[in-house]
Amino acid sequence: MDVAEENSEEALLIKQHRKEKKEVQAKIQCMKNSVPKNDKKRRKQMTEDIAKLEAEVEARHKEKLEALAQKPTEPTQVSSITNGVTSLDLGSEEPVQQPRVSKAQKRREKKAAQEKERDDRIAEAEIANLSGARHLESQKLAQILAERELQIRQIPSDGHCMYRAIEHQLNEQGNSLTVANLRSQTADYMQKRAEDFLPFLTNSSTGDMYTQEEFQKYCTDIVNTPAWGGQLEIYATCVWTGGALQFCGTTGHKYREQLVLPDINCHLEDGDL
CATH class of the missing domain: 1.20.58 (Methane Monooxygenase Hydroxylase; Chain G, domain 1)
Structure with missing residues (x-):
């Protein structure tokens, strides 16, 4: 040309x-x-x-x-x-070269995407609950607690909710323990007294009691992941902190309370949890 x-x-x-x-x-x-x-x-x-x-x-x-x-x-x-x-x-056309994304950035983006997905699920569930039984039970519980000069404190359902609730109450009493501290020491307490907790943990696939390796992973997840805290973690936290934990809730139209005492010398038995 x-x-x-x-x-x-x-x-x-x-x-x-x-x-x-x-x-x-x-x-x-x-x-x-x-x-x-x-x-x-x-x-x-x-x-x-x-x-x-x-x-x-x-x-x-x-x-x-x-x-x-x-x-x-x-x-x-x-x-x-x-x-x-x-x-x-x-x-x-020849592909345009883009800036290389680091592994750390990819991990951050992946984590952000997972957190967003979880938050979206929580938001959808909360919207659905506005007209559900859970919302009605919450209203009933708030009314009962108000009569006792107590109130409900909203805590995000992010997997750390149990530990955040305990953290808040301890902080109110001048204790500076954090969620990370609570998770770490709860897992440590359970590992040192594995015989008290193993009978209550079973493999969901086989129905067999946890092996030592499975129990070790369970405790590691308590420390390193936002794994939900259940009755076992409640009991362990209550004992090593030395504080009684009182749980209030409603089942249907019935109000119920549960008091967990820090009896260090007791051992769990079937029916306790």
Whole structure:
């Protein structure tokens, strides 16, 4: 192609279209990098957005080239425009290099996606509960506690709720223990007295009592994950903190209380939990 052809209207238009194609590819790559692979809902929407974006670009470019082709031109010029349309293929462009994402960043993004997914589930459940039995029971409990000059303190259902509740009450008494402290020392107490807790832990698949390895993992999860605290953790926390824990709740229309005392010398038996 000589200088005149390079500066012709159709050549400049094709050059502009190529530039726009590269910009679109860069934008598409950024869209792909911004959505976690495990977020199926957002990735589905992203795929639709990409398809729509590509279609819009193709349609706009085709319209401009066809408009240019309608102008009086020499046969060779029309041919060059047609060839230009054929050569404009999104798939033929070289991929745009994007900044490399570190492993730490990937872990942060994965954790953020998991937390968002969990928060979404919690929010949906809370909305559903507004007209459910749980909400009505909460209202009943609040009324009973108000008569005793007590009140309900809202704590996020993030897996740490039991420990956060105990942390709050201890802090009210001037104790500076944190959720991390409570989890760590509760797991430590249970590990040192495994014989008291193992009979109450069974493998959900086999129904057999936990092995030492399974029990060790159970205790490790108490420390390192937002695993929910149950009766075993309540008992262990009560004993090593040396404080009595009183639990209030409603079952249907019935109000009930449970008092756990820090009897260090007692051993758990079937029916205690």
